[in-house]
Amino acid sequence: MLTTELNERLTQVGPxxxxxxxxxxxxYPLAATSELGPEPIQRRLLGEDxxxxxxxxxxxxxxxxxxxxxxxxxxxxxEERGIRCGYHGWLYGMDGKCLEQPAEPADSTFKDRIQAVxxxxxxxxxxxxxxxxxxPAPLLPRFDLFVWDNCLRDVGHALLPxxxxxxxxxxxxxxHVEWLHGHYMNFVRGISGEAQAxxxxxxxxxxxxxVFDYGIIKRRVLEGMTEEDxxxxxxxxxxxxxxxxxxxxxxxxxxxxxxxxxxHTSHFWYDVYKPDGDYTVPPQDSIPLxxxxxxxxxxxxxxxxxxxxxxxxxxSQGAIADRSNExxxxxxxxxxxxxxxxxxxxxxxxxxxxxLGVVRDESINDCITLPQEKKKFGTGAGFRYEFLTMGQCRYxxxxxxxxxxxEEAEKSLPASDTEHHDATV
Amino acid sequence: MSFAKExxxxxxxxxxxxxxxxxxDDNVQALVQFCPHCGAQLDVQSFVQxxxxxxxxxxxxxxERCRYVFDVKPTARVxxxxxxxx
Ligand code: FES
Ligand SMILES: [Fe+2]
Ligand SMILES: [Zn+2]
Numbered sequence: 282m283l284t285t286e287l288n289e290r291l292t293q294v295g296p297x298x299x300x301x302x303x304x305x306x307x308x309y310p311l312a313a314t315s316e317l318g319p320e321p322i323q324r325r326l327l328g329e330d331x332x333x334x335x336x337x338x339x340x341x342x343x344x345x346x347x348x349x350x351x352x353x354x355x356x357x358x359x360e361e362r363g364i365r366c367g368y369h370g371w372l373y374g375m376d377g378k379c380l381e382q383p384a385e386p387a388d389s390t391f392k393d394r395i396q397a398v399x400x401x402x403x404x405x406x407x408x409x410x411x412x413x414x415x416x417p418a419p420l421l422p423r424f425d426l427f428v429w430d431n432c433l434r435d436v437g438h439a440l441l442p443x444x445x446x447x448x449x450x451x452x453x454x455x456x457h458v459e460w461l462h463g464h465y466m467n468f469v470r471g472i473s474g475e476a477q478a479x480x481x482x483x484x485x486x487x488x489x490x491x492v493f494d495y496g497i498i499k500r501r502v503l504e505g506m507t508e509e510d511x512x513x514x515x516x517x518x519x520x521x522x523x524x525x526x527x528x529x530x531x532x533x534x535x536x537x538x539x540x541x542x543x544x545h546t547s548h549f550w551y552d553v554y555k556p557d558g559d560y561t562v563p564p565q566d567s568i569p570l571x572x573x574x575x576x577x578x579x580x581x582x583x584x585x586x587x588x589x590x591x592x593x594x595x596x597s598q599g600a601i602a603d604r605s606n607e608x609x610x611x612x613x614x615x616x617x618x619x620x621x622x623x624x625x626x627x628x629x630x631x632x633x634x635x636x637l638g639v640v641r642d643e644s645i646n647d648c649i650t651l652p653q654e655k656k657k658f659g660t661g662a663g664f665r666y667e668f669l670t671m672g673q674c675r676y677x678x679x680x681x682x683x684x685x686x687x688e689e690a691e692k693s694l695p696a697s698d699t700e701h702h703d704a705t706v
Numbered sequence: 707m708s709f710a711k712e713x714x715x716x717x718x719x720x721x722x723x724x725x726x727x728x729x730x731d732d733n734v735q736a737l738v739q740f741c742p743h744c745g746a747q748l749d750v751q752s753f754v755q756x757x758x759x760x761x762x763x764x765x766x767x768x769x770e771r772c773r774y775v776f777d778v779k780p781t782a783r784v785x786x787x788x789x790x791x792x
Pocket of ligand 2: 451
């Protein structure tokens with residue numbers, strides 16, 4: 282149980298709120314590169330509506346409502362000098378300065394007093410990231426999965442109806458895996474006679490959480506395994522404040538939980554398929570983006586796959602989970618630790634310091650490698666198999682190419698290095 | 707004690723006794739109001755989080771002023787083991 286007051290402090294992300302100010306120290310992906318063509322697109326980030334547009338090699342970000350009479354800049358003209366509102370033609374430069382007001386008298390200086398709110402954007406790894414905080418902006422962290430080559434990528438997406446914090450709390454809650462993705466999965470799949478999860482069901486004996494430079498590393502010992510196994514020795518991180526790194530057996534994933542407003546989260550599953558072994562993958566023309574369905578035709582949550590189960594759990598906690606009415610036990614210590622970490626970082630920001638994981642040093646930003654176990658759950662390939670067939674990847678338009686890549690890579694490895702799994706992806 | 711009823715727990719040896727129930731149960735923060743290390747008031751900028759291990763009610767606390775982290779365990783009855791004797 283937390284007080285209502287503290288729950289509000291930890292979950293409100295709008296401008297001027299303590300958490301909104303902390304979260305404005307980081308970059309967030311708002312769209313896939315492929316989504317932004319010649320027409321502007323509209324998004325909401327941290328409670329603010331904004332419009333993104335592409336002007337040559339640059340991406341502009343401007344407040345969504347035109348400062349004139351509040352028409353939407355989503356329906357604006359992109360031109361040489363910036364973006365021109367479709368309603369009365371006011372033109373704004375990329376810095377938000379009003380450059381023209383065509384209907385005003387020719388000698389008017391009114392435009393000099395109009396300034397639209399603008400933000401910075403950058404592209405990396407097939408995503409468009411936006412920064413909404415104060416200048417100078419920190420670097421956009423070049424995490425390994427965004428910069429690796431010789432791999433395949435796809436991006437799943439869903440707009441979710443809940444606060445981002447309860448999604449992040451799920452990433453420091455290892456016990457849910459064996460229940461939600463093991464026992465509950467098999468209950469649901471048993472009813473419809475679908476294949477059962479085995480690896481995901483394995484029982485947790487011990488879990489631990491360590492704060493490091495970019496967030497919290499999660500470790501686990503499953504029944505029959507020891508601290509010598511990668512699940513404990515290496516683990517995988519929650520990347521502060523809004524990402525999870527997960528995967529195994531040559532499948533790597535970021536789950537990016539973009540706080541849209543207090544009650545919505547834009548969720549990206551950023552998948553990288555990079556098996557061990559000898560093979561060459563030509564660069565992809567563009568990274569395929571696909572929607573991950575979360576509801577069935579009756580409007581119930583789709584719960585026969587891993588990510589649908591997670592979404593059900595997060596959403597059913599409520600738009601903003603009422604933490605004044607919960608009952609935490611010892612197995613929730615990861616969640617408690619994450620909340621405390623947020624509270625400590627709020628304090629740092631109030632003292633004018635950079636919070637955890639803000640990158641300003643160019644010399645470390647070529648490629649930031651994060652820890653992630655390969656031989657996950659004691660069996661890299663077995664975990665990958667269940668994660669690919671029973672996870673959101675099943676909706677990927679390149680699911681078959683991914684299968685072929687893993688088959689090809691496996692052939693190049695000595696037999697002793699491959700872990701065979703009966704079923705195929 | 708309202709929390710015990712809510713939690714469906716009938717006997718909680720370490721919790722305040724039935725007759726002692728006060729407004730504290732409606733306000734977690736009020737049960738641990740001051741930092742045991744520096745004495746600062748634990749307001750919304752500090753962190754007071756209730757959790758349970760078995761029948762013990764604990765409060766995980768981080769003090770915003772001195773930055774200490776500790777667990778507070780309210781104890782209604784102190785029990786000890788029977789000393790070994792010949
Ligand atoms: S058992 Fe954890 S939410 Fe129900
Ligand atoms: Fe999950
Ligand atoms: Zn203190």
